[in-house]
Amino acid sequence: xxxxxxxxxxxxxxxxxxxxxxxxxxxxxxxxxxxxxxxxxxxxxxxxxxxxxxxxxxxxxxxxxxxxxxxxxxxxxxxxxxxxxxxxxxxxxxxxxxxxxxxxxxxxxxxxxxxxxxxxxxxxxxxxxxxxxxxxxxxxxxxxxxxxxxxxxxxxxxxxxxxxxxxxxxxxxxxxxxxxxxxxxxxxxxxxxxxxxxxxxxxxxxxxxxxxxxxxxxxxxxxxxxxxxxxxxxxxxxxxxxxxxxxxxxxxxxxxxxxxxxxxxxxxxxxxxxxxxxxxxxxxxxxxxxxxxxxxxxxxxxxxxxxxxxxxxxxxxxxxxxxxxxxxxxxxxxxxxxxxxxxxxxxxxxxxxxxxxxxxxx
Amino acid sequence: xxxxxxxxxxxxxxxxxxxxxxxxxxxxxxxxxxxxxxxxxxxxxxxxxxxxxxxxxxxxxxxxxxxxxxxxxxxxxxxxxxxxxxxxxxxxxxxxxxxxxxxxxxxxxxxxxxxxxxxxxxxxxxxxxxxxxxxxxxxxxxxxxxxxxxxxxxxxxxxxxxxxxxxxxxxxxxxxxxxxxxxxxxxxxxxxxxxxxxxxxxxxxxxxxxxxxxxxxxxxxxxxxxxxxxxxxxxxxxxxxxxxxxxxxxxxxxxxxxxxxxxxxxxxxxxxxxxxxxxxxxxxxxxxxxxxxxxxxxxxxxxxxxxxxxxxxxxxxxxxxxx
Numbered sequence: 001x002x003x004x005x006x007x008x009x010x011x012x013x014x015x016x017x018x019x020x021x022x023x024x025x026x027x028x029x030x031x032x033x034x035x036x037x038x039x040x041x042x043x044x045x046x047x048x049x050x051x052x053x054x055x056x057x058x059x060x061x062x063x064x065x066x067x068x069x070x071x072x073x074x075x076x077x078x079x080x081x082x083x084x085x086x087x088x089x090x091x092x093x094x095x096x097x098x099x100x101x102x103x104x105x106x107x108x109x110x111x112x113x114x115x116x117x118x119x120x121x122x123x124x125x126x127x128x129x130x131x132x133x134x135x136x137x138x139x140x141x142x143x144x145x146x147x148x149x150x151x152x153x154x155x156x157x158x159x160x161x162x163x164x165x166x167x168x169x170x171x172x173x174x175x176x177x178x179x180x181x182x183x184x185x186x187x188x189x190x191x192x193x194x195x196x197x198x199x200x201x202x203x204x205x206x207x208x209x210x211x212x213x214x215x216x217x218x219x220x221x222x223x224x225x226x227x228x229x230x231x232x233x234x235x236x237x238x239x240x241x242x243x244x245x246x247x248x249x250x251x252x253x254x255x256x257x258x259x260x261x262x263x264x265x266x267x268x269x270x271x272x273x274x275x276x277x278x279x280x281x282x283x284x285x286x287x288x289x290x291x292x293x294x295x296x297x298x299x300x301x302x303x304x305x306x307x308x309x310x311x312x313x314x315x316x317x318x319x320x321x322x323x324x325x326x327x328x329x330x331x332x333x334x335x336x337x338x339x340x341x342x343x344x345x346x347x348x349x350x351x352x353x354x355x356x357x358x359x360x361x362x
Numbered sequence: 363x364x365x366x367x368x369x370x371x372x373x374x375x376x377x378x379x380x381x382x383x384x385x386x387x388x389x390x391x392x393x394x395x396x397x398x399x400x401x402x403x404x405x406x407x408x409x410x411x412x413x414x415x416x417x418x419x420x421x422x423x424x425x426x427x428x429x430x431x432x433x434x435x436x437x438x439x440x441x442x443x444x445x446x447x448x449x450x451x452x453x454x455x456x457x458x459x460x461x462x463x464x465x466x467x468x469x470x471x472x473x474x475x476x477x478x479x480x481x482x483x484x485x486x487x488x489x490x491x492x493x494x495x496x497x498x499x500x501x502x503x504x505x506x507x508x509x510x511x512x513x514x515x516x517x518x519x520x521x522x523x524x525x526x527x528x529x530x531x532x533x534x535x536x537x538x539x540x541x542x543x544x545x546x547x548x549x550x551x552x553x554x555x556x557x558x559x560x561x562x563x564x565x566x567x568x569x570x571x572x573x574x575x576x577x578x579x580x581x582x583x584x585x586x587x588x589x590x591x592x593x594x595x596x597x598x599x600x601x602x603x604x605x606x607x608x609x610x611x612x613x614x615x616x617x618x619x620x621x622x623x624x625x626x627x628x629x630x631x632x633x634x635x636x637x638x639x640x641x642x643x644x645x646x647x648x649x650x651x652x653x654x655x656x657x658x659x660x661x662x663x664x665x666x667x668x669x670x671x672x673x674x675x676x677x678x679x680x681x682x683x684x685x
Contacts, residue, residue, distance in 0.1 A: 107584070109581075110597075215594070215599070217597070231449040234451050237444075242453050
C-alpha cells in the first residue's frame with residue numbers, strides 16, 4: 001500500500017482523489033445507473049460490473065487551486081541533488097616534479113603537486129619551532145643528582161648551634177659541605193614541549209618546499225634497491241661509486257634516502273663505522289648511516305633530518321605519505337587528494353588550464 | 363792444513379765458477395719466470411689472484427729497502443680485506459662520467475640541436491622519450507638540425523627546414539625502441555660535434571623566445587641535455603620555464619660576481635634602502651677624511667714635514683711611551 005501511495009503524485013494527494021485511482025482495476029460497487037430504492041444489496045452486487053467504471057467521487061473536494069507540482073513522469077523527474085564542487089582556487093599553482101629510476105637516476109616521468117605542498121615560502125621561524133620541538137621530545141631527560149634528603153647519612157647536627165665560633169651547621173648532607181647533596185640539581189623529567197599540529201605540519205611541508213626550490217629534492221620512482229647482480233661484498237663500494245658519480249656523496253654534502261619500508265640491500269650498503277674516542281672500543285656496523293649517505297624510513301624521518309644533509313632522495317610513495325600525513329593546516333579542498341580529484345584529467349591539461357587562467361604565455 | 367782452513371786456489375776457483383753458474387742460472391730462472399708471468403691461483407671465494415713473489419734482498423741487485431711506508435701496499439687491514447673481497451662491478455649511470463663544461467654559445471647550439479630533434483618527434487606524433495634512445499649507427503643528426511628554424515605557430519612551437527628530406531633523415535636516425543644500451547662515447551662525440559658546428563648563435567634570436575607550454579616537450583629537452591652533458595637543473599626551473607630562453611638561462615654557466623658589491627642583492631640596495639651605502643672597497647680612515655674634505659690638508663702637511671703619508675709599519679709611525 002505504501003508503494004501505491006508513493007507512486008501517487010503530489011498533486012493528487014493535495015487535490016483530492018479525483019483522478020487518483022482512475023485507471024485502477026478494482027471491483028466497484030457503483031453501477032451505471034443509480035440503484036432503485038428497493039434493490040437489495042445482493043441484487044446490486046449482482047448487477048455491478050467487474051470492470052471499473054469511472055465514477056465521480058462522493059465528496060466533491062473542490063479545494064482552492066493550488067499550483068500543480070512539476071510534471072512527474074519519469075523522464076521529467078528532477079535530477080538527484082549533485083555534490084557541490086567549489087570553484088578552483090586560482091592561487092594554488094601546480095608545479096612539476098621529476099621522477100627518477102634507481103640506480104641509474106634517469107628521469108623517467110614527471111608528476112604535479114600543488115603549491116600548498118611544494119611551493120611554500122621559506123619560513124625560518126616555523127622551521128625553528130619545529131626543530132626545537134623535535135629536539136625537546138628527543139631529550140632523554142635522565143640527568144639525576146642526589147639532593148640533601150637523598151644523600152646517605154644521618155640527620156644528626158654535626159656541631160652545636162652556639163659556642164664553636166664557626167658557622168652553624170645542621171646535618172653533613174648540606175649542599176654547602178663537601179660530600180653533601182646538590183642544591184636543586186637536575187632530576188629526571190620530561191622536556192617535551194607542545195606544538196600545534198598545524199604548525200608542525202606546515203613546517204614539514206616548508207622543509208620539503210625549501211628542498212624542492214633549491215633542487216635538492218630527488219624523487220625516486222620505486223623503492224631504491226641495489227640490483228641483484230651486484231655481489232654482497234661489492235655493494236658498499238658500488239654505492240659509494242654511485243654517489244660519487246652523481247655528486248651526492250661526502251664531497252657534495254651527503255644524501256638522505258627516505259623510503260617507505262626498510263630495504264636491507266640499501267641499508268647494508270650504507271654501512272658506516274662509528275669510531276669513538278681513544279681508549280674506547282671501535283663500534284662497527286652502523287647500518288644505514290655511512291660517510292656518504294644516510295637511509296631512513298618514512299616513520300623515522302623528521303624535519304631536522306630533511307634539512308640536515310645536502311639533499312634528500314625520497315621514494316615517491318614515501319613523499320606521498322609525508323604530504324598526506326602533514327596537511328592538517330589545510331582546508332579539505334586544499335588537501336592533496338581533494339586537489340587531485342578537483343583537477344581531474346591529465347596533469348598536462350591541468351597545467352595548461354592554469355596557465356590560461358593566470359594569463360601566462362602568449 | 364792451510365788448505366783445509368783457508369782453501370786452495372783450485373777450490374777457490376771452483377767455488378767462484380759455481381757462484382757464476384748459480385748466478386747465471388738464477389738470472390735465467392728469473393727471465394723464465396718473467397716470461398711465464400706471476401703464478402695465478404683461485405681463492406675459496408672464486409676470485410683469481412696472483413701469488414706475490416718472494417724477493418730476497420741478497421739475490422736481487424736492484425732491491426732498495428724503503429725507510430718509510432709511503433707507496434707500499436698495506437696488507438691485513440679491514441679495508442684491505444674488503445678491497446680483496448670486492449668483485450669490482452662498475453657503476454653505469456644515466457649521465458656521463460665527466461660533466462661537460464660549455465660556454466654560453468656552445469650551450470645555445472646544443473639547445474637548438476636538442477630542441478629541433480624533440481620538436482620534430484612531437485610534430486610527427488612520436489613518443490618524445492625516443493629522443494634519448496641510441497641513434498642509428500653512423501647517423502649525424504646535427505648536420506640536419508643545424509638548418510632548422512624554430513618558430514611559433516598558434517602558440518605552439520614548430521620547426522621548419524629548407525631541405526625537404528631533413529625531417530625524415532632525423533626521424534630515421536632516432537630509434538623507436540631502445541635496443542642496445544646507450545654508448546657514452548657516442549654521446550660525447552655528439553656533444554663535441556654539435557658545439558664545433560659553424561652556427562651563428564645570438565641570445566636575442568627569435569627562436570629563443572619560442573614558448574614551450576607543453577611540459578612533455580620541456581621535460582624531453584631537459585632529459586636529453588642531462589643525458590648529453592650531465593648537468594641537472596632544479597625541477598622548479600623546468601616547471602616555471604615558458605620559453606627556450608628560460609631553459610638556456612638555467613643550463614648556462616652563470617657569471618659569478620667577483621665582488622660582493624656586484625651581486626644582485628647589493629646592487630639594488632641603494633635604491634631600496636637609501637640610508638645604506640655599499641662600497642666595493644673597505645672604508646678606511648683616509649676615506650672618511652676625504653669625505654669631509656680634510657685629507658688634502660693632512661697630506662700636504664705630512665709631506666711638508668717629510669713624514670710618511672700612508673702606512674703604519676714604520677717605527678716612527680705609531681706613538682710610543684718610552685720609559
